[in-house]
Amino acid sequence: MGKPTGFQEYERNPMPARDPLVRISDFHEIYAQHEVHVLQEQGARCMDCGVPFCHADTGCPIDNLIPEWNDLVYHDRWQDAYERLAKTNNFPEWTGRICPAPCESACVLGINEPAVTIKSIECAIIDRAFEEGWVKPNPPANRTGKTVAIVGSGPAGLAAADQLNKAGHAVTVFERDDRIGGLLMYGVPNMKLDKGIVQRRVDLLEAEGVVFKTNCNVGGGPSAHGTGSESEIIDPEDLKRDFDAVLLACGALKPRDLGKLPGRDLAGVHVAMEYLHPATKSLLDSNFTDGDFIDAEGKDVIVIGGGDTGTDCIGTAIRQGCKSITNITRREREPDERDEDHPWPGPSGTFYVDYGHAEGAAKFDRDPREYGILPKAFLDEKGDGHVTHVEIERLHWTKQDGKWSSTPTGNIEKFPADLVFMAIGFTGHDTPTLVEKFGVETDEWGGAVKAEYGEFATNVDGVFVAGDMRRGASLIVWAIAEGRGAARKIDEHLMGHSELPAPGVTTQLTSSAG
Template structure:
């Protein structure tokens, strides 16, 4: 590394956030990226540790020590080349990835990992500003046609890789804009959607065709799944017109909570709440959207989607927000000897939590109460604890929490089953497309030319895993079509 003693001399520097009182008044990103000089100092902290655990901690295997060193030397253009060699969309991961690479950093043993995510953020934003991110059209065409169903990070990564080696790629998206859950599942204050739009322009210049508002599968879709399709295409058409088909839809089927009172008005899945707000931010008219303004909001689910509901409710001007999690509160600090270099279980406080929320752990919802007019007015809850490996209710712990709006953010069970059923794809016991990742299975389903990748194959996961699988399935499809491939595995 360029400065072998950097980790001894320079402290970790976090990216700065706009103050909560200011940022809840708008929908723009509020994370301020590092200056070139600060990024260089953070790159200097990479300690030449000998075994770069960060590489293995990163699902796309970013070559992290190399781009850290290049940023330290202020060789930004080569840093961008190294970053793009493993990651098609670092502007997405540099904003919304939880950074398992930092958890795996050797310096994280003392809670001061290299700010890898902030360096990645700085590299890609500078690359766009300097005009270094350009289309990479193929030198020649293969004459092969590939359909990609789903335009989330897995579908986009697969499409871009395949287009760059000369295949004619068409991406089908059921919603009215490209991006999948990046578009309608991630609030704009975490990732502005012009980041997706400029990648779409780049990919179109590389030869990718995008078709929005097209649902490929068997209607109707279950409640809770966004669907702005105006056209239906049966799978048979794709199988007849294309040499290969990649199923890359997200794990969108939400987990429900079938307790008494579930039918009351004012109880919604998270995506019914989040997606319309993103559409409004994009300029659409959504008169029927769900608003949290002036309401007692209860979010059930303690993960990222729940946090997004909290941030959105704060921007609506909710009266009060409570977030419930059935699992016990994790420790504030992990046991490094047990967890490092793996992703640790510990209490995490998001930027949305900092904006205002009352968090409750080890609590379950028993029923919803009616206001007498068919609308929810409260939740009846109880404390829970683990005994003999089972979760049991704590006697006498019932309490009532007022609620005008209840949002389910308890995770996603599986991809949309009507898509898999329409194709006739075999599923695993969790309802995901059954397709192995080993060299002999290569993301193939039980159908001869149908592949599956991303959340549709692995279940609910991170954007960085989706990009990895999109890149890998692209290689397998290229190998299937051409008998060989220069794409990375």
């Protein structure tokens, strides 16, 4: 695949980005474009490695045929590369931007050299496909007469909708927000995933026959970030009666909280989605002129949590003109190289500078991250009910018998804070009323709907579940994998058999098709 000696001749050159000090003045995408010859060189770095771990168990969960489209890019066969990519990935324009790329962690070249830039090549392929007009509506030639309702329009729900529509079923997607896309629309900031790119794919699905219904709150009840309570309430019994199958793909949006800390109820202390969701909505609705968002301008901001969502809070606050930004996490700083706790081909676990970190360093002359910190309390030193500081304790991390543990040091400090955003993960779905009214069983913690792995069927006949609602909060590429897998099982349920490709069967189907 690629050029046999390419990995020896060319260095890794990942997707470029606009200068941090320039891009923080707007909410446009941070990315820049490679020249074509650079992308071909990057494709040439893909090795004829015999066993392509990039799409093995520890790599891409949707069976992306990565070495094949790397080779096609190297040979300047871009349309062929797009057609190969589209066989396995419904939405490469999204994964090419926001997926953390487990494929690159599993790249064989990555054992002793920087991995192939799989993610940026994928993004370039689909962007060019749209520019060249290769991506066109392709509605099914025949309809089966079967109907499917999908609750939730994130990547799992939309992937399932795309697949089931291709099979000829009539698909209706119900979304409680006013726009389609789930976290792709309102959870991921515009600078990381432009909402025009999300809407472009939604429009394509609609042109192919998928029906979208927004402001529809199936089951009733507010969401974790406050939306849905004013939407039209849809009775789950109506969906079970009116559709031949129902797929629940509502995500895992219930936030992990620090509710037991003193001062948690102070004004200015929020979970991340209470900040990110209205910020993007206000941008799309009015370019921030409606004022219907939390504004960090001129404020000291503390972000708790060191993952992607925390980075998104950092980037948003900087663009709003915050006075300072500090990102605190319990963890120790990651190593610069793989260690014994992170063997290849799994996640590297190495130190990584994301876009928000780079922007913080450019704006404030320091990386905003502070490691080994335990939040102790939210303080109100003015006595007006609004947070003014976060009290923290420094931790000391040690490793013994292969296990890491932290010890409180007794070193207590106070960080100034006008706003605090908790981005410490999610604990499960935030739709208890929907789950109760459908009658589906959940795990012992109530956070995930139970379904046999690979089957996606709940205990209620004709009701299926996929995505984060089934497996817990995970990656976009896993959500797409779940949607594709659930679509195949729903197709089998409706028709008695299925020819839809899905993770674990895609390779066989594409091989038999030539």
